[in-house]
Amino acid sequence: MPGILLRRLGSFVLTLFFASLLVFASMDLLPGNAAAILLGTAAREDTIAALEQQLGLDQPAYIRYLTWIGGAFTGDLGKSASYGVSVGGLIAERLAVTMPLAIMALIIAVAIGVPMGVMAAARWRQAPDRLASGFAQIGIAVPDFWFGLLFILIFSTTLQWFSAGGFPGWSDPAAGLKALLLPALALALPQAAILTRITRSAVLDVSGEDFIRTAQAKGLTESRILWRHAVRNALVPIVTIIGLQFSFLIAGAVLVENVFNLPGIGRLAYQSLSQRDLVVIRSVAMFFAGLVILVNFLIDLSYLWLDPRLRARR
Amino acid sequence: MTAAAPDRIRYGFGPHFRLYLGAAITACVIGLALLSLVWTPAPPAKMRIALKLKAPLEAGLAGTDQFGRDIFSLLMAGAWNSLSIAVVAIVIGVVAGVALGTAAAARRGLVEEIIMRFADVIFAFPAIVSAIMIAALMGSGASTAILAIGLFNIPVFIRVSRALAQRVWANDFCLAAQAAGKGAFRITTDHVLPNIAGGVAIQATVQVGLAILVEAGLSFLGLSLAPPAPSWGRMLSDAQTFLSQAPWMAIAPGVAVAVTVLGFNLLGDGLRDKFDPRTAGRV
Numbered sequence: 161m162p163g164i165l166l167r168r169l170g171s172f173v174l175t176l177f178f179a180s181l182l183v184f185a186s187m188d189l190l191p192g193n194a195a196a197i198l199l200g201t202a203a204r205e206d207t208i209a210a211l212e213q214q215l216g217l218d219q220p221a222y223i224r225y226l227t228w229i230g231g232a233f234t235g236d237l238g239k240s241a242s243y244g245v246s247v248g249g250l251i252a253e254r255l256a257v258t259m260p261l262a263i264m265a266l267i268i269a270v271a272i273g274v275p276m277g278v279m280a281a282a283r284w285r286q287a288p289d290r291l292a293s294g295f296a297q298i299g300i301a302v303p304d305f306w307f308g309l310l311f312i313l314i315f316s317t318t319l320q321w322f323s324a325g326g327f328p329g330w331s332d333p334a335a336g337l338k339a340l341l342l343p344a345l346a347l348a349l350p351q352a353a354i355l356t357r358i359t360r361s362a363v364l365d366v367s368g369e370d371f372i373r374t375a376q377a378k379g380l381t382e383s384r385i386l387w388r389h390a391v392r393n394a395l396v397p398i399v400t401i402i403g404l405q406f407s408f409l410i411a412g413a414v415l416v417e418n419v420f421n422l423p424g425i426g427r428l429a430y431q432s433l434s435q436r437d438l439v440v441i442r443s444v445a446m447f448f449a450g451l452v453i454l455v456n457f458l459i460d461l462s463y464l465w466l467d468p469r470l471r472a473r474r
Numbered sequence: 475m476t477a478a479a480p481d482r483i484r485y486g487f488g489p490h491f492r493l494y495l496g497a498a499i500t501a502c503v504i505g506l507a508l509l510s511l512v513w514t515p516a517p518p519a520k521m522r523i524a525l526k527l528k529a530p531l532e533a534g535l536a537g538t539d540q541f542g543r544d545i546f547s548l549l550m551a552g553a554w555n556s557l558s559i560a561v562v563a564i565v566i567g568v569v570a571g572v573a574l575g576t577a578a579a580a581r582r583g584l585v586e587e588i589i590m591r592f593a594d595v596i597f598a599f600p601a602i603v604s605a606i607m608i609a610a611l612m613g614s615g616a617s618t619a620i621l622a623i624g625l626f627n628i629p630v631f632i633r634v635s636r637a638l639a640q641r642v643w644a645n646d647f648c649l650a651a652q653a654a655g656k657g658a659f660r661i662t663t664d665h666v667l668p669n670i671a672g673g674v675a676i677q678a679t680v681q682v683g684l685a686i687l688v689e690a691g692l693s694f695l696g697l698s699l700a701p702p703a704p705s706w707g708r709m710l711s712d713a714q715t716f717l718s719q720a721p722w723m724a725i726a727p728g729v730a731v732a733v734t735v736l737g738f739n740l741l742g743d744g745l746r747d748k749f750d751p752r753t754a755g756r757v
Contacts, residue, residue: 175598183607301731301735441610448600
């Protein structure tokens with residue numbers, strides 16, 4: 161058991177390391193460095209040189225890399241050229257919007273997707289299955305940010321139940337949650353569709369297994385067999401998909417935050433692109449990549465807990 | 475549980491409903507996209523201020539935008555742009571991914587370990603994040619979108635082709651080929667590739683749909699094709715400004731994206747049903 165844990169931890173750290181090298185190499189080493197990009201084509205050479213010195217770009221590459229990575233642990237990721245504040249602080253501030261948004265979306269997606277998938281499997285090829293499968297098929301095809309536009313059209317412009325975007329801050333938690341509800345729902349619907357589909361096929365897959373027949377022979381009720389036996393055993397593929405979908409959740413968050421004008425990390429990434437602020441972009445890109453790697457690592461670990469057979473093997 | 479092995483399989487809409495519906499939708503979209511190269515109801519780039527913000531059927535099939543451009547014509551031209559970006563990106567993903575995935579299955583050991591680790595690293599960058607990084611370095615445009623979507627698809631096809639290739643390698647005929655003195659490269663080209671082509675093609679169909687979805691997002695943010703080239707994503711971002719005056723501007727391009735992606739997904743699922751009947755109706 162500790163052996164597996166150590167190996168997974170090792171590959172987690174290694175993947176993080178290579179991802180950080182990739183970000184650093186593309187953002188810091190390719191021609192056209194941060195100072196030149198920031199100042200534009202009309203800048204004079206001595207202006208560029210001065211900004212290079214200010215950004216620490218005159219130091220050798222390995223020192224710059226180590227400063228950046230070291231900073232990730234102390235929270236000092238450098239100073240944003242366009243915002244004039246520390247990048248670490250900027251990310252932390254924006255995280256207060258993006259994290260609750262992503263968590264809300266994930267909760268909504270699981271709350272819709274898993275029960276619908278189970279219901280579809282239990283009523284295979286009957287009306288509930290057709291409805292759920294139809295919802296899944298369509299939900300997967302619809303862009304999340306378009307759901308966002310439609311929600312604004314319906315609930316803000318027409319019904320005027322919600323404001324069309326913006327974020328009032330967390331001083332009034334209820335108002336904050338309300339502002340995140342539509343974006344979270346837009347983000348969640350495609351994810352719920354995918355979860356419905358995966359849950360349905362995972363439950364169908366285990367429904368032919370011997371232990372289900374045993375449970376039926378024992379005379380257990382259908383709902384007990386479904387939830388205690390079939391769903392429990394279908395959890396591995398379901399959790400796998402949540403992990404694989406995580407990068408789409410991030411991509412969706414970038415878009416939905418822009419649709420709803422939410423001051424989250426996705427909007428920060430987009431804004432720093434228009435400011436050509438490479439110092440911010442590299443840290444935000446690394447943050448997103450690190451998050452995807454972390455989630456997949458945690459999901460890898462969760463298999464050991466979900467499926468005791470994996471603990472015994474290897 | 476009623477789900478377990480029914481005695482008689484009943485299909486609601488016939489056995490290959492998804493395949494036919496998907497093929498029909500995809501053919502329509504591709505047909506309209508090709509048609510847009512030679513004919514559209516109105517010139518898509520032509521501004522007609524007198525006709526601006528007209529509702530559907532008042533002017534044109536899907537109405538007009540803030541410059542009086544015909545939305546249906548823009549959708550048709552946008553279909554061509556969106557499809558070509560998606561297809562080129564997927565071709566990049568398939569070529570690089572299958573090369574690396576089959577190499578991993580053929581060589582095992584350290585080579586496989588390195589390739590799979592590489593796949594993990596690339597997979598950690600959602601297409602939109604790499605698109606922002608690429609756009610910061612070389613500006614936005616069709617090539618930025620193609621590169622970002624293509625990159626993200628490389629690990630997808632590494633994993634798919636490796637898994638499929640491993641199954642082929644387990645067959646006796648591969649053992650026989652080895653015994654006959656064929657090298658790993660020859661076995662891959664002669665036996666593995668023909669046997670995994672179908673599975674890769676099915677995955678590619680689904681990924682084209684996904685790529686269209688991602689491209690719409692990228693062009694919504696202005697990271698893909700530059701104006702004035704028509705694009706579904708940018709039509710949606712223009713529409714946001716006119717949401718209350720001209721809601722059709724927001725509805726038409728979204729429907730176009732959703733129907734196209736639905737078509738490719740149904741086609742992919744239908745092909746899988748047809749060639750792998752064990753999973754029919756289950757996935």
